[in-house]
Amino acid sequence: MRDYAGDILALVKAKNPAEPEFHQAVLEVVESTALVIDRHPEYRSAKILERLVEPERVIMFRVPWVDDEGEIQVNRGFRIQMNSAIGPYKGGLRFHPSVNLGILKFLAFEQVFKNALTTLPMGGGKGGSDFDPKGKSDAEVMRFCQSFMSELYRHIGPDTDVPAGDIGVGGREIGYLFGQYKRIANNFSGVLTGKGLNWGGSLIRPEATGYGCIYFAAEMLATRGETMAGKTCLVSGSGNVAQYAIEKILDLGGKPVSASDSNGFIYDEAGMTREKLAWLKDCKNTRRARIKEYADAFPGSVYTAFDPTADHSPQWDRPASCAFPCATQNEVNGKDAQNLLKNGVYLVAEGANMPTSVDGVQVFLDAGILYAPGKAANAGGVATSGLEMSQNSMRIRWPREEVDGRLHGIMKSIHTACVDAAAEYGTPGNYVNGANIAGFLKVANAMMDQGLV
Numbered sequence: 001m002r003d004y005a006g007d008i009l010a011l012v013k014a015k016n017p018a019e020p021e022f023h024q025a026v027l028e029v030v031e032s033t034a035l036v037i038d039r040h041p042e043y044r045s046a047k048i049l050e051r052l053v054e055p056e057r058v059i060m061f062r063v064p065w066v067d068d069e070g071e072i073q074v075n076r077g078f079r080i081q082m083n084s085a086i087g088p089y090k091g092g093l094r095f096h097p098s099v100n101l102g103i104l105k106f107l108a109f110e111q112v113f114k115n116a117l118t119t120l121p122m123g124g125g126k127g128g129s130d131f132d133p134k135g136k137s138d139a140e141v142m143r144f145c146q147s148f149m150s151e152l153y154r155h156i157g158p159d160t161d162v163p164a165g166d167i168g169v170g171g172r173e174i175g176y177l178f179g180q181y182k183r184i185a186n187n188f189s190g191v192l193t194g195k196g197l198n199w200g201g202s203l204i205r206p207e208a209t210g211y212g213c214i215y216f217a218a219e220m221l222a223t224r225g226e227t228m229a230g231k232t233c234l235v236s237g238s239g240n241v242a243q244y245a246i247e248k249i250l251d252l253g254g255k256p257v258s259a260s261d262s263n264g265f266i267y268d269e270a271g272m273t274r275e276k277l278a279w280l281k282d283c284k285n286t287r288r289a290r291i292k293e294y295a296d297a298f299p300g301s302v303y304t305a306f307d308p309t310a311d312h313s314p315q316w317d318r319p320a321s322c323a324f325p326c327a328t329q330n331e332v333n334g335k336d337a338q339n340l341l342k343n344g345v346y347l348v349a350e351g352a353n354m355p356t357s358v359d360g361v362q363v364f365l366d367a368g369i370l371y372a373p374g375k376a377a378n379a380g381g382v383a384t385s386g387l388e389m390s391q392n393s394m395r396i397r398w399p400r401e402e403v404d405g406r407l408h409g410i411m412k413s414i415h416t417a418c419v420d421a422a423a424e425y426g427t428p429g430n431y432v433n434g435a436n437i438a439g440f441l442k443v444a445n446a447m448m449d450q451g452l453v
Contacts, residue, residue, distance in 0.1 A: 019102025089125030092166030113439030190392025210244025212380015326351030
């Protein structure tokens with residue numbers, strides 16, 4: 001089976017050169033699912049893995065728009081429709097200069113398994129653009145979003161593909177995108193999730209990924225008879241995921257001590273409070289300022305700028321029990337992982353998509369700590385997007401308590417599925433194998449049922 005896994009990876013590298021993130025995502029899945037295919041050769045005969053690594057559809061298009069100076073700008077737009085075996089494509093849109101085909105294919109591939117774990121009927125997709133909303137006026141962002149949607153609208157729909165937000169795509173961008181879709185398609189439907197509450201959005205959606213990550217971590221701690229109370233927690237990022245992870249850590253009695261943006265990170269040894277979190281939300285969501293200002297606002301906290309030439313990130317070299325990478329892919333490398341262990345961390349739950357490099361993951365697995373990959377731990381966001389889709393279809397809105405209760409229940413069921421799958425296939429306690437196997441089985445069985453499509 002190891003030879004078969006190697007053959008799949010070699011095929012992916014040959015057909016998708018210069019896409020290391022996609023290669024990395026595929027490697028993790030094929031290594032885990034080798035345990036399944038060893039018992040179920042019918043998946044190999046049906047070429048399930050070969051079909052899974054090939055997107056059903058890749059859409060790439062030009063996005064021309066005019067800036068506030070009257071200059072024409074041109075960006076590139078994408079939508080990767082990876083797999084629809086269990087439902088319409090579902091996954092976010094990312095607006096960031098780093099966006100390229102390989103990154104979006106990795107995200108779409110991860111999304112397939114993540115969505116399968118939620119138990120909701122959603123396939124996997126991802127999209128976005130190399131457009132950078134930072135420093136742009138609202139009018140510039142609106143013109144870009146309208147141009148982007150003028151092409152994307154023909155490829156999506158409530159029963160075909162339902163995008164959401166991701167890095168660089170928040171409530172403002174979703175609003176502009178939805179408005180343009182409604183204008184062109186001449187219908188009001190649940191074609192996007194993450195919408196405003198007064199026009200089809202769901203309560204708890206902004207909080208869902210961060211809350212879900214901490215709910216999952218609490219289930220992991222419970223396997224050792226522990227709770228989040230009193231735990232010192234490192235958090236990276238300062239967007240929605242990080243903000244609401246911090247909020248839920250506080251709710252459960254933990255002590256969050258860090259946050260970051262692309263320039264650097266703050267370390268607050270005394271611990272963040274609700275007052276400090278409210279300041280951080282205003283800084284990032286309203287003023288769109290840099291996190292460096294936190295250290296000026298709260299004496300005793302320290303700001304450290306990132307050094308892109310360094311071989312590790314000092315944000316992970318601080319004493320703690322739990323770590324929650326909530327920023328971006330590959331932000332935790334092998335040395336960072338070793339530093340986390342050295343400083344007492346024994347639980348890592350990923351709020352971002354694939355934030356730990358291959359060597360970092362191996363460090364965690366070898367150490368036997370509680371380590372949850374993003375496709376399990378950060379599935380709360382897309383799960384609540386699925387709940388938003390359900391509410392849109394029924395033309396109702398559930399109260400906050402009901403959505404939060406459903407989210408909590410979904411995260412508990414994902415945890416159970418991961419634990420059970422890992423144990424069934426001979427690797428108890430390995431959440432990486434558990435998540436990959438549980439997600440794979442659901443998608444693979446649906447593909448087998450539907451024939452060669």
